[in-house]
Amino acid sequence: MFNYIIVGSGFAGSVIAERIANVLNKKVLVIEKRSHIGGNCYDYRNKDGIIIHKYGPHLFHTNYKEVFDYLSNFTDWRIYYHKVLAFIDGKKVPIPFNFNSMDILFPEILSKKLQEKLLKKYPYGAKVPILKLKKENDKDLxxxxxxxxxxxxxxxxxxxxxxxxxEIDSEVTARVPVCIGRDDRYFDDKYQALPEEGYTKIFERMLSHPNIKLMLNTDFKEIMKVDLKGKKIYFLGQEFKGKVIFTGMIDELFAYKFGMLPYRSLDLHLEVIEKEYFQEVAVVNYPNDYDFTRITEFKHIHPIKTNRTVILKEYPKDYDPERDIPYYPFFDKAAREVYAKYQELAERFDHLILVGRLAEYRYYDMDDVIKRSLEVFEERIR
Amino acid sequence: MFNYIIVGSGFAGSVIAERIANVLNKKVLVIEKRSHIGGNCYDYRNKDGIIIHKYGPHLFHTNYKEVFDYLSNFTDWRIYYHKVLAFIDGKKVPIPFNFNSMDILFPEILSKKLQEKLLKKYPYGAKVPILKLKKENDKDLxxxxxxxxxxxxxxxxxxxxxxxxxEIDSEVTARVPVCIGRDDRYFDDKYQALPEEGYTKIFERMLSHPNIKLMLNTDFKEIMKVDLKGKKIYFLGQEFKGKVIFTGMIDELFAYKFGMLPYRSLDLHLEVIEKEYFQEVAVVNYPNDYDFTRITEFKHIHPIKTNRTVILKEYPKDYDPERDIPYYPFFDKAAREVYAKYQELAERFDHLILVGRLAEYRYYDMDDVIKRSLEVFEERIR
Ligand SMILES: Cc1cc2nc3c(=O)[nH]c(=O)nc-3n(C[C@H](O)[C@H](O)[C@H](O)COP(=O)(O)OP(=O)(O)OC[C@H]3O[C@@H](n4cnc5c(N)ncnc54)[C@H](O)[C@@H]3O)c2cc1C
Ligand SMILES: Cc1cc2nc3c(=O)[nH]c(=O)nc-3n(C[C@H](O)[C@H](O)[C@H](O)COP(=O)(O)OP(=O)(O)OC[C@H]3O[C@@H](n4cnc5c(N)ncnc54)[C@H](O)[C@@H]3O)c2cc1C
Incomplete structure (x- = not known):
């Protein structure tokens, strides 16, 4: 019936399904608990035609040529350089923090002095993590x-x-740099672009293959059983002998046997505003004011002429498995240890492959997940 | 696992799935061969935000209060009166043909005379089928x-x-009336309105229930077998003991045992036009010119302010099972006889229920299908 079962239709699940269908010409069942495909990258058009990223703003950027080329099979691109402003002391300044930001926030003499000192110590264009800067032996720096x-x-x-x-893992803090220069772009990857018609179209094109059967609105637990003792997986009551590719939460797969992995979640508030534009760029961060972290205005991401605009405020919060979506793995040392146990257990299942942000419990960006999925396909499935 | 299996996610399948999930609180699997829900009523927004009816224009109109009330659970409405013009002798005139159409097409004296005669013979507001008119013993009429x-x-x-x-069945020809009066509306139903956000949203809301599992991109034949001798239905290799609700083609269900039922199909040509509007109303019929029957302009159906517009031309053609969608049952006498054989066979299956335009081989409008589905649910499922 099916040669493969895939749990999850985000990039991990969809890329692997597409490869199996097209390259191997084998049949695959994709099981997805939401009522739509695309995982957290899902987007849709509202009634003004504005493309909205349902689970928060997703900007594609990569240095992996193979990932860019692969995705180009499923979409045209629009070149887009992401810019982020931070609301600081009543002003909006570019981040990563750079010379332009200094000029806006500091008196001219101070800003000039800082820039001279920075230019002496670091090459033009460098990105210096703030933790490193903090340790410099210079009053001004x-x-x-x-x-x-x-x-x-x-x-x-x-x-x-x-x-x-x-308390935060250094993998996360390292993300915040100061830039030696005036480049206001948020990313510095070689390929920065947005899918012309949004992400969901990419998933539709990946999955609309006769070899791919798609089961929406279905939690894998409703139709699959994991036999932890016998190390077998059952599908609709019968042992499934094909490979299972799992892209959901690894702790959920194993019925939280070693406890729950911690995640951070978000409350997302969408607002329609009766003016042409709300803010200057796609994303404005609010580090010190309000309870939300940032406001996204989607019209800057996918331009369109309308009299209304749509913004999204993100309110972070702890993840409650009853109600929330696990947006960000929260990997401290304890969490990593728990994860290692699950991973070891997973390896003892013969035909089980775990891929993706939740299954591997890693801070993957879209391009990382796609790269990883293509590799897993070549190494373990093909 | 599932108590019910439904084949097809048009109105027939979706209404029954929704009822089973909400009223009976039972689990149901919906199998749909397309990559989307909604059957022929599916619509989507293009990149200008224009709602497009993928399988031809769908205008909701009904006299059934219960159908209107039921659908109101899943959508808000925008009042809309459908108008159709026909391109005749170089002019666009309202149809159903009425006094306004006569005034546009005929010299004033002729038009007046005709109107006087019609008003003498028929009550104001009546709709007289042209076949009836043709038999009148009056030169002008x-x-x-x-x-x-x-x-x-x-x-x-x-x-x-x-x-x-x-050669056409009278059920079809009776559709074309002449109207005694100046009412340009195409329908005369009590409830005429469009779902505010399109039809697909209705289906999404009907089907996004935890009891409903949705399998897209899947032809029922890939996972179900019909045992014509034993009168049993198998699902993934095992006999399925629950009820099966089938809304696809009855002849396909029974492997064309008594031959193929005839259908008419359409080639649909979508064009984007770089101006604000293309034509005066939603639909213009072209009885005598060109090869298409009509042009639909979607912006008139779901109004939106954009500089571009989208039109759809419909080219009717015979149905080729390899390539086409069976849009219209073509019921002549021979077809009805074949259908009767299939229907009799269907009745010999204990747990099989056939509902909908294809399964019942009938010229159902949307409201008919919904009414029928609600009845079937009450009478044979509840
Ligand atoms: C707020 C936010 C913003 C982001 N912004 C960016 C960005 O700008 N650029 C970038 O490159 N990356 C960004 N990312 C990361 C990006 O979302 C991920 O890289 C990508 O979604 C990972 O794909 P995935 O398939 O691994 O996981 P997911 O997209 O999470 O897909 C997993 C799928 O599995 C399904 N699933 C889970 N459990 C079950 C179950 N029990 N049964 C059935 N199905 C199940 C889920 O419903 C989901 O559809 C962002 C992430 C977040 C949260
Ligand atoms: C061009 C056109 C214009 C119309 N305009 C109007 C209008 O203006 N107003 C109005 O009220 N009605 C209109 N109708 C009628 C309306 O489309 C139907 O009443 C309605 O779609 C019937 O719903 P259904 O569920 O019976 O069938 P469908 O909508 O055809 O749904 C059947 C579903 O079953 C699926 N299916 C079929 N075979 C299989 C299989 N082997 N395996 C799995 N799935 C399968 C199909 O993919 C489809 O999704 C129009 C119809 C057409 C064709």
């Missing part, structure tokens, strides 16, 4: 580091993760 | 009947069905 730390990083991080900055 | 027959009905019918008018 230390001021700068503290300023950026206090005004841009600290409170944002507290809001985002609900913890003190010290 | 006969002229009118012949005119409408020749210019509006005949060639349209030949295009639409690929046959001579005489």
């Amino acid at each position: 230390k001021f700068l580091a503290d300023f950026v730390y206090e005004k841009i990083f600290k409170n944002y991080t507290i809001k985002q993760w609900g913890k003190r900055p010290e | 006969k002229f009118l009947a012949d005119f409408v027959y020749e210019k509006i009905f005949k060639n349209y019918t030949i295009k639409q069905w690929g046959k001579r008018p005489e």
